[in-house]
Amino acid sequence: MRAAVVTKFGEADVIEVQDWPVPVADAGEVLVDIELTDLIFVETAIRKGEHGGFFDVTPPYIPGNSFGGTVREVGADVDEKWIGRRVIGRTVDFGAHAEVGVAAVAGLVEVPEDLNLERAVAAAGDGFTTLLLEQLSPDLQGKEVLITAAAGGMGVLLVQVAHKAGAHVIAAARGQAKLDLVKAQGADVVIDYSVEGWQKLVLEATNNEGIDIAFEGAGGALGATAFSTVKDGGWFSAHGAPSGGFAQYDPSEAERRRITVKGIQDLRIGNLKTTITSADVLQRVSQGDLTPVIDRTFTLDQLAEAHTALESRSLLGKALIRIR
Numbered sequence: 001m002r003a004a005v006v007t008k009f010g011e012a013d014v015i016e017v018q019d020w021p022v023p024v025a026d027a028g029e030v031l032v033d034i035e036l037t038d039l040i041f042v043e044t045a046i047r048k049g050e051h052g053g054f055f056d057v058t059p060p061y062i063p064g065n066s067f068g069g070t071v072r073e074v075g076a077d078v079d080e081k082w083i084g085r086r087v088i089g090r091t092v093d094f095g096a097h098a099e100v101g102v103a104a105v106a107g108l109v110e111v112p113e114d115l116n117l118e119r120a121v122a123a124a125g126d127g128f129t130t131l132l133l134e135q136l137s138p139d140l141q142g143k144e145v146l147i148t149a150a151a152g153g154m155g156v157l158l159v160q161v162a163h164k165a166g167a168h169v170i171a172a173a174r175g176q177a178k179l180d181l182v183k184a185q186g187a188d189v190v191i192d193y194s195v196e197g198w199q200k201l202v203l204e205a206t207n208n209e210g211i212d213i214a215f216e217g218a219g220g221a222l223g224a225t226a227f228s229t230v231k232d233g234g235w236f237s238a239h240g241a242p243s244g245g246f247a248q249y250d251p252s253e254a255e256r257r258r259i260t261v262k263g264i265q266d267l268r269i270g271n272l273k274t275t276i277t278s279a280d281v282l283q284r285v286s287q288g289d290l291t292p293v294i295d296r297t298f299t300l301d302q303l304a305e306a307h308t309a310l311e312s313r314s315l316l317g318k319a320l321i322r323i324r
Contacts, residue, residue: 003098004303008059009049012307023102025075036121037096037321038066044307064096068121078105086111088124109278122292122318126154127281140165144206147171148226149217151178153318156293158215159185170205181316202229216247223247232257293317
């Protein structure tokens with residue numbers, strides 16, 4: 001099978017399309033003919049060898065995790081009724097950017113006939129995290145909500161969710177095209193965080209009272225600035241790291257100011273008590289609560305180009321990879 005392979009840790013040019021053996025489905029698993037895959041920013045960091053404490057992987061490896069495709073074969077103890085079904089899911093230990101992938105049957109969700117696969121895949125990963133954040137956060141209605149990296153795949157969905165929940169949504173992104181995009185998703189105020197002193201604009205948008213809830217997806221110094229806008233007793237999610245690391249903040253200050261902080265570890269499945277499923281995500285997509293914005297769909301041979309586009313912040317919304 002054809003697969004995109006990270007041959008060593010490094011820049012995007014370490015990704016090569018190679019012929020790899022077709023994997024084997026063990027008990028409780030299925031083989032899937034993969035059609036489309038998601039691409040999220042953390043995959044570019046993993047490719048560089050970062051986040052080793054969260055993602056244990058050694059080159060050469062096939063990257064990618066979230067996929068959409070058709071079940072071709074089942075392992076032991078799996079009902080053959082799955083064969084031929086169009087599904088979304090997550091591969092076992094990466095491996096999605098390939099023509100065939102292995103997934104646990106327990107994590108598969110059949111895609112409704114009235115939902116196209118592009119929208120399902122585009123919403124699956126980011127949508128799941130969005131709904132987790134919605135569940136973790138305080139009630140959004142009537143709150144001052146700041147969303148950074150608001151024009152990214154998940155940022156767009158967070159803007160939609162917060163808007164529909166009745167929040168006063170302040171969306172921060174870089175550049176007019178991204179601001180126009182998030183405004184169209186329901187943001188009440190849009191702020192360019194490439195402007196010096198942008199935090200003052202955030203505070204002005206709250207009548208200088210501060211942010212109740214911040215969904216911080218930018219990381220680094222931008223994340224630290226976002227943290228400074230949160231009022232005492234507020235809530236802050238530091239879940240994004242495209243700036244090279246998660247939001248920088250002083251835990252002692254958070255404690256002193258009674259700010260609840262949630263980090264990436266709070267969003268790991270093993271650490272969560274949640275009833276949210278991928279089926280819930282697709283239902284919310286079908287209902288119109290989540291509408292992913294797809295900027296570009298790259299081919300498997302263009303995966304390195306897709307990584308570069310994501311790292312350069314040139315995309316508006318999602319990038320997908322078409323495998324076949």
